[in-house]
Amino acid sequence: xxxxxxxxxxxxxxxxxxxxxxxxxxxxxxxxxxxxxxxxxxxxxxxxxxxxxxxxxxxxxxxxxxxxxxxxxxxxxxxxxxxxxxxxxxxxxxxxxxxxxxxxxxxxxxxxxxxxxxxxxxxxxxxxxxxxxxxxxxxxxxxxxxxxxxxxxxxxxxxxxxxxxxxxxxxxxxxxxxxxxxxxxxxxxxxxxxxxxxxxxxxxxxxxxxxxxxxxxxxxxxxxxxxxxxxxxxxxxxxxxxxxxxxxxxxxxxxxxxxxxxxxxxxxxxxxxxxxxxxxxxxxxxxxxxxxxxxxxxxxxxxxxxxxxxxxxxxxxxxxxxxxxxxxxxxxxxxxxxxxxxxxxxxxxxxxxxxxxxxxxxxxxxxxxxxxxxxxxxxxxxxxxxxxxxxxxxxxxxxxx
Numbered sequence: 001x002x003x004x005x006x007x008x009x010x011x012x013x014x015x016x017x018x019x020x021x022x023x024x025x026x027x028x029x030x031x032x033x034x035x036x037x038x039x040x041x042x043x044x045x046x047x048x049x050x051x052x053x054x055x056x057x058x059x060x061x062x063x064x065x066x067x068x069x070x071x072x073x074x075x076x077x078x079x080x081x082x083x084x085x086x087x088x089x090x091x092x093x094x095x096x097x098x099x100x101x102x103x104x105x106x107x108x109x110x111x112x113x114x115x116x117x118x119x120x121x122x123x124x125x126x127x128x129x130x131x132x133x134x135x136x137x138x139x140x141x142x143x144x145x146x147x148x149x150x151x152x153x154x155x156x157x158x159x160x161x162x163x164x165x166x167x168x169x170x171x172x173x174x175x176x177x178x179x180x181x182x183x184x185x186x187x188x189x190x191x192x193x194x195x196x197x198x199x200x201x202x203x204x205x206x207x208x209x210x211x212x213x214x215x216x217x218x219x220x221x222x223x224x225x226x227x228x229x230x231x232x233x234x235x236x237x238x239x240x241x242x243x244x245x246x247x248x249x250x251x252x253x254x255x256x257x258x259x260x261x262x263x264x265x266x267x268x269x270x271x272x273x274x275x276x277x278x279x280x281x282x283x284x285x286x287x288x289x290x291x292x293x294x295x296x297x298x299x300x301x302x303x304x305x306x307x308x309x310x311x312x313x314x315x316x317x318x319x320x321x322x323x324x325x326x327x328x329x330x331x332x333x334x335x336x337x338x339x340x341x342x343x344x345x346x347x348x349x350x351x352x353x354x355x356x357x358x359x360x361x362x363x364x365x366x367x368x369x370x371x372x373x374x375x376x377x378x379x380x381x382x383x384x385x386x387x388x389x390x391x392x393x394x395x396x397x398x399x400x401x
Contacts, residue, residue, distance in 0.1 A: 006058060008058065008062070008090075008093060008095065009058065009061050009062065009065075011089075011093060012061075012062050012065045012066070012089065013040075013065060015089055016033075016036065016065045016066060016069055017033060019069050019072050019085070020032055020033040020036060020068075020069065020072065021033060023072040024071060024072050025071070027147060027150040027151055028071055028147055028151075029143040029144075029146050029147040029150070030140060030143040030144040030147045031068045031071050031147065035068065035140070036064070036065060036067070036068055038130070038131060039064045039067065039068075039127050039128050039130070040061060040064045040065060040127075042126070042127040042130035043060050043061055043064040043123065043124065043127040044061070045127075045130075046060075046123045046126060046127055046177060046179060046180065047060055047061075047123065049179040049183075050119065050123060050177060050179055052119075052120070052123070055099070056102075056120055058099070059099055059102040059103050059106060059120070060106060060120060060123055060124060060127075062086065062090070062103045063086075063103050063106035063107050063109075063110075063124055064124065064127060066082050066083075066085060066086035066089070066103070066107055067079070067082055067106075067107045067110045067124070067128065068082065069081075069082045069085045069086070070082035070083075070084075070085065072085075073085070075151065075153075079107055079108050079110060079111050080108075082107050083104040083107050083108065086100070086103055086104060086107060087100055087104060090103065102120075105121075106120060106121065106124045109121040109124050109125055110124060110125065110128050116176055119177070122176035122177050123177055125176060126175050126176055126177050126180040126184075129173060129175075130180070130184060132169070132173065132184070132187075132188045132191060133183075133184035133185070133186070133187030133188040133191070134187060135187075137191045138191075141161075141165060145161050158202070159199075159202050159206075162195055162198055162199045162202065163199070165195055166192070166195050166196065166199060169188065169191075169192045169195065170192070175188070224348075228351050228355070231355055232351075232354075232355060232358070235355065235358040235359065235362060236358075238362050238366075239358070239361070239362060239365070242297065242298075242362065242365040242366055242369055243298050243365075245369055245373075246294040246295075246297045246298045246365070246369060246372070247294075247298070249290055249291075249293075249294040249369075249372055249373070249376060250291055250294040250295065252376075253287040253288075253290045253291040253294070253376070254291065256283070256287045257284060257287050257288065257291070260280060260283060260284055260287075264276070264280055265280065275390040275391065275393075276387070276390060278386060278390060279383060279386035279387040279390050282379070282382055282383050282386050283379070283383040283386075285379075286375060286376065286378070286379020286380075286382065286383065287376075287379065289375050289379070290372050290375050290376040290379065293368055293369075293371060293372035293375065294369075294372055296368055297364075297365050297368040297369050297372065298365070301323075303323035303326075304327070306325075306327045306328060307319075307325060307328065307336070309332075309335075309336075312335075312336045312339050312340075313339070315346055315349055315350075317336075318350055318353045318354055318357065319333075319336050319337060319340055319350060320350055320351070320354045321354060321357065
């Protein structure tokens with residue numbers, strides 16, 4: 001087993017830690033000291049599992065420490081720059097030329113499309129991608145996506161980033177060492193399964209949004225719906241007000257006529273009360289007219305309650321008013337409604353027609369009510385004047401004279 005605490009490795013650890021902590025751009029959220037430490041840890045795991053010699057293991061750990069140090073110098077060709085930094089450090093430490101060359105080859109083996117041939121190259125590549133099998137994969141992949149955006153290299157939406165990762169897992173990446181395939185492949189497959197699950201969820205959401213957008217475009221605009229809803233509500237409210245006013249007049253005049261019949265008319269038989277005949281007749285007459293007009297204002301009109309299929313096809317019938325279908329069978333009405341909802345323009349036309357005729361009914365009610373109130377008001381005034389005149393000129397005192 002390799003002694004991971006050898007002096008050269010400890011010195012490399014200190015040197016690389018200083019480089020990445022103090023000389024690395026803060027925008028490197030993924031390729032930083034944390035990532036390097038993770039690669040070093042995975043390299044140790046592979047070294048111990050694969051039976052690597054001490055010298056080879058030392059080269060692997062040195063390569064793991066230096067493989068991303070090139071980012072402190074340049075974004076492009078960072079592996080080559082990492083080789084330069086590793087060579088400078090190792091030469092200062094008096095490291096052998098053969099060992100330095102091996103470290104450099106292993107650093108270059110971490111290039112994205114490099115195909116490893118030796119066991120050491122396979123180990124360093126598997127260690128560099130060990131996080132694909134870890135539970136921390138989701139955190140690290142988010143850091144990489146954000147890093148690419150901060151460096152102005154690539155910009156991906158969440159959906160696009162899912163596609164990138166799925167394609168990388170399926171088509172590009174593989175574990176090369178037997179240990180990695182046995183120990184890590186299961187974790188990688190689990191993360192891939194989760195990626196595919198999220199992708200499927202995103203597709204479902206996209207379908208729902210597309211369907212929602214289509215439905216919204218095919219449905220009446222919200223402002224149009226509000227227009228019809230508010231107008232219809234106002235019409236019905238005004239109709240209720242008109243009916244209430246008519247009922248008030250009807251009740252008041254009914255009470256008046258009842259009182260007159262019960263109390264005033266029986267007294268007209270007395271010769272001394274004959275002067276009250278004309279005022280009473282006027283009073284009753286105006287009250288009766290007011291009652292009749294109140295009844296006319298609220299009396300419903302009789303409609304045919306039937307329509308033909310041709311009426312529906314020609315858009316001549318308002319299917320929203322019960323008076324146009326109350327004599328029809330349920331099957332005929334269901335057919336008519338089905339035809340109505342197929343045509344958005346027909347729906348609009350029907351709603352408009354319904355509002356129009358409600359308005360016509362309201363106009364008739366309020367016109368009759370206005371006349372009724374005027375008659376009631378004039379009747380009260382004329383009756384009071386008539387009683388006053390009759391009492392003044394033909395009252396008991398005048399008859400006695």
